[in-house]
Amino acid sequence: MKKILLYPTWVRSWHWINVILFVLLIWTGVELHFARPRTAGFGFQTSRVIHNAAGILLTVNYLVFLLGNLLTRNGRYYVPNLGDITRGIARQLRFYVWGIFRGEPPPYPHSEVRKFNPLQKITYAVVMYAILPLMIVGGWLMFFPDKIPGEIIGIQGRLFYALTHTFLGWLLGLFMMVHIYLGTTGNTPTELYKGILTGWIRAHDGDGAK
Amino acid sequence: MHLILSAKSAVRECVECHTANSALTEKLFRHMATEDRQSGFLNSVILNNYYMVGATQNKMLDEFMWGLFGLSLLGILLHGATRLATGRKRA
Numbered sequence: 001m002k003k004i005l006l007y008p009t010w011v012r013s014w015h016w017i018n019v020i021l022f023v024l025l026i027w028t029g030v031e032l033h034f035a036r037p038r039t040a041g042f043g044f045q046t047s048r049v050i051h052n053a054a055g056i057l058l059t060v061n062y063l064v065f066l067l068g069n070l071l072t073r074n075g076r077y078y079v080p081n082l083g084d085i086t087r088g089i090a091r092q093l094r095f096y097v098w099g100i101f102r103g104e105p106p107p108y109p110h111s112e113v114r115k116f117n118p119l120q121k122i123t124y125a126v127v128m129y130a131i132l133p134l135m136i137v138g139g140w141l142m143f144f145p146d147k148i149p150g151e152i153i154g155i156q157g158r159l160f161y162a163l164t165h166t167f168l169g170w171l172l173g174l175f176m177m178v179h180i181y182l183g184t185t186g187n188t189p190t191e192l193y194k195g196i197l198t199g200w201i202r203a204h205d206g207d208g209a210k
Numbered sequence: 211m212h213l214i215l216s217a218k219s220a221v222r223e224c225v226e227c228h229t230a231n232s233a234l235t236e237k238l239f240r241h242m243a244t245e246d247r248q249s250g251f252l253n254s255v256i257l258n259n260y261y262m263v264g265a266t267q268n269k270m271l272d273e274f275m276w277g278l279f280g281l282s283l284l285g286i287l288l289h290g291a292t293r294l295a296t297g298r299k300r301a
Contacts, residue, residue, distance in 0.1 A: 034230075037223060044228060101292055101293060158261035162266065166268075166271070170271075177279070177283065181290070
């Protein structure tokens with residue numbers, strides 16, 4: 001088995017900038033949503049400033065992601081194999097609830113043509129192309145509350161965006177928790193972390209799937 | 211109605227209003243019955259007219275999501291523990 005550069009410098013920078021911004025946004029988001037007098041943390045006023053600044057930087061970082069996916073082959077890793085999608089997800093789930101405990105090899109190992117298993121593809125595609133854009137658009141709209149329609153599907157416009165923003169924030173927090181844990185499920189607990197830090201990872205020749 | 215408060219008693223802390231137990235419900239909406247102000251959304255009377263960060267919390271959504279968070283964490287801990295145990299048995 002050989003090692004390949006699966007995470008080039010721009011992907012790693014993008015990823016770790018995302019990490020910092022996500023942590024800041026989730027932390028300050030929780031502080032703003034559950035605001036209360038005299039609690040530990042940044043405080044309401046500072047949280048507001050950090051949340052706004054980190055949101056703007058996340059928007060820039062998201063544009064880097066979109067541009068990078070257009071200009072390099074990175075975008076192709078996210079495209080699911082539509083003909084095989086149900087079976088692929090089922091195999092990966094079976095690995096997580098059964099095979100992993102018996103020391104079986106992962107059904108979809110890394111290779112030059114595969115960075116993500118089928119479950120990752122669908123999850124990352126939903127997070128990156130649905131949840132995050134909605135989050136960003138909603139966040140920007142709240143910078144201009146007077147531009148938000150008074151009513152959307154029967155509820156107050158600002159409430160609609162704020163509720164969506166809160167709900168998606170919860171989902172992204174949940175995603176991050178599971179993402180951090182599944183990062184330990186490589187061939188060794190630290191293999192995948194070393195990969196996203198150095199860029200290099202052990203990979204199969206060709207497709208590698210059995 | 212037209213009583214203007216002195217500078218000393220002005221509200222300076224964001225969280226006096228931007229919080230679950232918002233001062234606004236007492237000041238602007240005190241004429242409403244307590245249950246009207248508390249059922250469903252926290253500070254629902256404010257909600258009918260505005261959205262306000264910190265004051266507008268949907269109890270059901272938040273409790274459901276805390277629950278989901280707790281269950282996921284539990285799942286992760288169980289999964290991790292099982293991996294450790296089965297890994298040791300194989301070794």
